[in-house]
Amino acid sequence: MADDGRVILKSVDHELSQLIRVLNSFAAVVALKHVQKRLSAYKFELKMEAFLELEMLTTVVVVTYVRLQQGGSGSSRDSIPEQLRSIHDRVVGLRNKRFAHNDEHDTVSNALEVWFEDNRFELKFGLSLGYDIGGAKEWPDLVSAVETLYLERIEKLLARMKQKTSHEWALQSGPAPEE
Template sequence: MPTDLLPTFWEDEEYVYIPEEFFQYLPPEMLKDVSARKLKGLSVLEVVDKDIKNLIRLGNAFPTMISLRYIQYRLANTKFELTSEGMLEQEMLTSVFAITYARLIHGGLGSGVSRDSLPAHLRTSHDYLLEVRNKRFAHNVGHESISSGIAIDFDETRFNVKLNFNMGFHVGGANEWSELVAFLDGLMHEKLHIQLARLKEKTGYDWTFPTGPAPPWADKSAETMDDGTERATDE
């Protein structure tokens, strides 16, 4: 067996974790205790199998939520300069923000978020992000925020073709996007605690989820880099 596939031991502040593959090497008295604990745990899990599946589906959304928070932070705090690089930086961050937002909302494996669960004043931003993702970033089907064309000049000896395009974007992201991300983050944690409380009610055992200090970027409030209005630029 390749060494990178071998089960490993690990520990935290409370426990040492031993892969089941190593149970056979435990002393008999320890093996008996570990096996009994395993059977007890499995018997409880069988009762709440549906709830565990719901917890897994919810867990699938958390990496996307973390990514969305960081992208929004970068978008809101990236210094904008009126250069080709500055505009492309905004385009890059906005595109990945819209695509990640759509992935979180649409979910997959039952982990999505419905439009009706959002506050009414944030639904316009929700609609915009899904539309711009579908028509501009994921597919090139003519979103109103971007347009292109060609100009053809003839000087009697040759034809000169020039590409013109207009690209609109919210510098630093729209003002509502920060609130939208904060709401979704809170909603995800609320769903998690509801699920853990339901598991406790059904099993009689406490169900915990690891927590730790937020990274420095998550503690900083988004800085407003601009008035948030959409502007068009030509190249």
């Protein structure tokens, strides 16, 4: 029986490798969903701490989302529902220009004022950051679409393994994280 089990496992070795990659990425999907919900529920105040909290939550959503879109187990832009592709592009643009690099982005503007007074140069730097308080309204739909893509990918792999081996394959799961 053990030899039969090894033969069966060997026959789905490729699918098991793919499943491991998808499941590793799925942990990021769960984190993305959690942070996006926290951001959506965020109660903003006009305090520096609130701006920093908003920046942190926005950064995590953007960076985690883009991380799921790129790499060997990520999904492509074409797999995103067509009505969500423009928000997908905005998130990728935010990541590339605002968070990953110091390129110009429409949510960031700055100005450096220089003047001469009392025989010295005075400098004043002004920075303006744009935010969607609570995240962009389309983000929950985008996060849900990504979660669905990953769940479908897992189901397809399990179905392919069943087809190859004539055995059921079930992924154990615990309770969903509490909201």
